[in-house]
Every structure is written in C-alpha cells, then in structure tokens.
Amino acid sequence: MSSQIPVKQIDPKTDASNNNNKQETVELYASRKKIYVKEVHGLFQRIRFFSLMALMGMYFAFCWITIDGAPLIYFDLPGREFHLYGATFYPKDFILLSGMLIISAFGLFFVTTLFGRVWCGYTCPQTVWTFIFMWVEERIEGSRNKRMKLDKSPNSPQKLFKKSLKHAVWLFIALATGLTFVGYFYPIRELIVDLFTFNANGWAYFWVMFFTVATYLNAGWMREQVCLYMCPYARFQSVMFDPDTRVVSYDPNRGEPRGGRKKSVNKDEAGLGDCIDCGLCVQVCPTGIDIRDGLQYECIGCALCIDACDEVMEKMDYPKGLIRYTTESELEGKPSKLARPRTFGYGAVLLAMVGAIVFTLMTRVPAELDVLRDRGSLFNYNGQGLVENSYTLKIANMSEVPQTYRISVSGMETINLSTRSEVTVASGEHASLPAVVEVDPEAIVDSNTTITFQMKSLTDETLNITTESRFVGPNR
Ligand code: SF4
Numbered sequence: 187m188s189s190q191i192p193v194k195q196i197d198p199k200t201d202a203s204n205n206n207n208k209q210e211t212v213e214l215y216a217s218r219k220k221i222y223v224k225e226v227h228g229l230f231q232r233i234r235f236f237s238l239m240a241l242m243g244m245y246f247a248f249c250w251i252t253i254d255g256a257p258l259i260y261f262d263l264p265g266r267e268f269h270l271y272g273a274t275f276y277p278k279d280f281i282l283l284s285g286m287l288i289i290s291a292f293g294l295f296f297v298t299t300l301f302g303r304v305w306c307g308y309t310c311p312q313t314v315w316t317f318i319f320m321w322v323e324e325r326i327e328g329s330r331n332k333r334m335k336l337d338k339s340p341n342s343p344q345k346l347f348k349k350s351l352k353h354a355v356w357l358f359i360a361l362a363t364g365l366t367f368v369g370y371f372y373p374i375r376e377l378i379v380d381l382f383t384f385n386a387n388g389w390a391y392f393w394v395m396f397f398t399v400a401t402y403l404n405a406g407w408m409r410e411q412v413c414l415y416m417c418p419y420a421r422f423q424s425v426m427f428d429p430d431t432r433v434v435s436y437d438p439n440r441g442e443p444r445g446g447r448k449k450s451v452n453k454d455e456a457g458l459g460d461c462i463d464c465g466l467c468v469q470v471c472p473t474g475i476d477i478r479d480g481l482q483y484e485c486i487g488c489a490l491c492i493d494a495c496d497e498v499m500e501k502m503d504y505p506k507g508l509i510r511y512t513t514e515s516e517l518e519g520k521p522s523k524l525a526r527p528r529t530f531g532y533g534a535v536l537l538a539m540v541g542a543i544v545f546t547l548m549t550r551v552p553a554e555l556d557v558l559r560d561r562g563s564l565f566n567y568n569g570q571g572l573v574e575n576s577y578t579l580k581i582a583n584m585s586e587v588p589q590t591y592r593i594s595v596s597g598m599e600t601i602n603l604s605t606r607s608e609v610t611v612a613s614g615e616h617a618s619l620p621a622v623v624e625v626d627p628e629a630i631v632d633s634n635t636t637i638t639f640q641m642k643s644l645t646d647e648t649l650n651i652t653t654e655s656r657f658v659g660p661n662r
C-alpha cells in the first residue's frame with residue numbers, strides 16, 4: 187500500500203483558484219533519522235552515572251542475594267509465593283501488591299508535578315539500558331563524528347570488526363539482562379546450570395530469549411523510538427504539568443536573539459543574547475530535539491543539554507544556566523510555588539496509601555487457619571456417648587521460620603478436641619490437619635452453635651489467631 191498521497195497546497199492568504207494546479211506529495215510515513223548522540227560530561231551526567239550504577243547494581247545483584255536462606259526478591263509462581271526483602275507474600279496478600287502499585291503510580295504523579303520527567307531521565311529502564319548501550323558504542327566506534335564517518339564509509343575489515351564487536355557486547359549485556367530477569371522467577375543459580383546443560387524447561391529458554399532480544403532491540407536499535415511512540419507516559423505527562431513544574435527549559439529572555447560570535451565580541455554591543463547557536467544542545471540530545479523550541483513531549487528530561495550548554499557558557503565567560511531546571515512561571519518573571527492544590531492532592535493520596543500499607547504490614551499475621559467442616563455427616567455419637575463433629579484444619583505458615591502450633595477449641599461447655607492438637611509447619615508451607623471435636627450431649631443447648639478454633643504458636647508467643655466455625659448437635 188502506498189504511503190504517499192498527493193495534496194493540493196492552498197495558501198490561505200491568497201485565492202485558492204490561483205493555486206488550483208499546484209500539487210505536492212506528502213509522506214505519511216517518515217523513516218527514522220538515526221541520531222548520533224554526542225557524549226557530554228557535567229553535573230547531571232555524573233548524577234545519572236551514579237543513579238545508573240546503583241540501579242544496575244541492584245538489578246543484577248538482588249536475584250543472587252539470600253537472607254537466612256530465603257531469596258531477597260523472588261517470585262515463585264508455581265508455589266504462589268513472593269519473597270520480598272525478607273518477607274513472604276501469598277496470593278491473599280494481593281491487596282498489598284495492589285497498594286504498592288498505587289503508591290508507585292501516585293509517587294510518579296507527585297514527582298512529575300514537581301520536577302517533570304525525572305523518572306524518564308534518570309531511572310527508567312529504557313533510559314538506563316540505552317545509556318549503557320550508547321556508552322559501549324562510544325568506546326568501540328568513537329566520538330559522534332567518528333561514528334558518522336564510520337557509517338558513511340564503505341565496508342572494510344576495520345568497519346566490520348568494530349560493528350561486530352559492538353553488537354557482540356550489546357548481545358552479551360542483553361543476555362545478562364534476560365538471564366537476570368528470569369532469575370527473579372526461577373532460582374538464578376539453578377537457571378544458569380539448567381540452561382547451559384539443556385535441562386531447563388522450554389519456558390525458561392523462551393523468556394530468556396525474549397528479554398535478550400527485547401533489550402538488544404530496545405536499547406540498541408529503537409532507543410528514543412520507544413519513548414516517542416511506545417511509552418504512554420510521554421503522552422499523558424502534559425496533564426500533570428502546570429506553570430510551576432520544574433522542567434529542563436531554555437531561557438529565551440536570556441538567549442535570544444541567538445547568533446554565532448567570537449568570545450571577544452561584546453554581545454550587548456552586537457545586540458545578541460547569550461545563545462551562540464552552536465547547536466551542542468541538539469547534538470547531545472538522545473531524542474534529537476532542540477530544547478530552544480520550547481517544551482516538547484519528546485523531551486525525556488535527561489538534562490544532557492544543560493551540561494552541554496553550561497560547558498559553552500563557561501567557555502564564553504557567560505553565567506551558566508541558559509538551559510536549566512526552571513518553571514514556566516519563573517521564565518515569565520513570576521514566583522514559583524512548590525505547594526499547590528495538585529501537589530497537595532497527590533501528596534495526600536500518597537501519604538494515605540503509604541500509611542495504610544505500613545499499618546497493614548505491621549498488623550499482618552504471618553499465619554492462616556481455615557476451618558472446613560466435614561459436610562459428609564452432621565454429627566456422630568462416639569463410644570463414650572459424646573457428640574462428635576469432624577473438621578479439616580488448613581494451616582499456613584507465612585513466617586520465615588518453622589512454627590509449632592497448638593490448636594484448641596472453645597465456645598461450649600465440655601467442648602474438647604479429641605484429635606492431635608499440635609502440628610509443626612515449615613516456613614512458607616501449608617498443612618492439612620483432620621480434627622474431631624466432642625461435646626457432652628447434656629451441654630448442647632442449640633442444634634447449631636458457633637465455636638472458636640484457636641491456634642497459638644509455641645515458637646512465637648505473639649502469634650495467636652482464632653477462626654470461627656459451627657458445631658452441629660441433636661435438636662433440643
Ligand atoms: S548549547 Fe547553549 S549556546 Fe549552544 S545552541 Fe544550545 S542553547 Fe545555544
């Protein structure tokens with residue numbers, strides 16, 4: 187299908203009938219123009235380097251770390267257990283996971299309202315991996331100019347070597363990323379052994395390959411395309427911005443009229459602003475935009491243009507900050523407010539959610555007792571003439587250590603548990619315990635009475651839970 191359509195160009199200032207033969211072909215599809223990003227050094231690049239190292243370090247290390255034999259972070263899908271920082275969560279804790287996701291979302295809204303896209307610029311995995319891949323590219327193929335020259339040059343053994351080496355290193359990083367990701371769902375030490383001895387299951391191979399290919403393509407080939415066309419956050423961020431949001435901006439009051447000049451030229455006498463129109467801010471931009479055109483959805487807030495421009499300002503003996511973190515209000519000469527209805531709103535929801543999660547975590551009981559009444563028979567009389575009901579006790583130990591529990595029952599006179607009353611359950615395990623409760627028929631007042639099962643831990647004396655059930659006896 188053709189991606190071109192002929193359109194008639196009409197100049198609104200003139201009569202359309204004067205242009206009725208003028209047609210132009212407009213491309214509906216614009217092929218991607220490769221961006222050659224220039225490396226830059228400066229304060230924000232240093233901040234990114236440290237945030238990058240910290241995040242990458244955590245990502246690659248956490249799946250290897252265990253605390254008292256339990257993994258630091260591990261999602262055991264078949265076992266339906268999630269290990270997070272020494273605590274084990276089960277499907278019944280899903281509400282906590284939902285709460286954490288809501289906190290993350292509101293945290294992102296709150297920070298975006300205050301400081302724009304700092305998440306994108308410093309911590310988003312797409313940015314982190316793209317910067318690593320670009321760093322590798324710069325080390326192997328050289329500076330921006332050298333890379334452009336290399337791409338234009340005819341094929342040669344040297345070009346082939348550099349390109350092959352770059353892609354091999356990219357693939358190695360992508361494979362390490364894929365392996366690590368799957369290592370959060372499949373014990374990492376076993377995963378590596380199983381994969382290389384061909385003993386892992388097919389899904390493990392599939393997901394490692396999937397994440398390897400996705401990392402290689404996203405960070406090596408697609409780069410800014412992911413931010414521009416695939417990430418929904420770039421599209422809806424503008425609704426979180428207001429005139430007091432601090433974002434990377436060019437100061438046109440200071441910079442304009444822009445123009446090239448020698449350092450010795452007096453800009454005031456020449457009638458020029460501080461921007462020397464060197465284009466460095468565009469060359470360092472990973473999304474290839476010109477920040478001097480104003481706030482654009484393509485800007486990921488990486489602040490590389492600030493570092494580049496500050497370097498130029500320093501060389502020209504002009505004050506730094508022609509491009510800086512500032513607000514629309516400040517650029518218009520008005521004061522900026524940190525506290526405003528939007529930040530209060532997001533902040534209040536965030537605080538409420540954090541409070542609720544902390545409270546839920548603090549009061550969370552790491553054990554569960556479910557009592558299932560045997561529906562096969564209402565009641566029996568045993569050899570001593572006592573009325574018996576049968577139950578199955580489902581016990582879950584959600585703590586990090588084995589627990590011995592003692593079970594008792596109350597709610598009626600003479601009520602007694604005639605079966606085993608103690609059970610030991612390993613950490614993270616479930617146990618099923620048959621239980622028979624007996625009552626003297628003389629003590630039965632009602633044919634259907636509420637009784638209470640109590641489970642106390644002998645290992646941890648603070649652990650004590652109760653669950654209600656029914657005791658059925660003969661009609662009175
Ligand atoms: S880096 Fe600074 S001086 Fe150079 S073009 Fe950009 S804004 Fe102007």
Ligand code: SF4
Nearest residue numbers: 471485486488489491
């Ligand atoms: S304009 Fe480009 S370099 Fe500057 S912050 Fe935005 S994405 Fe980064």
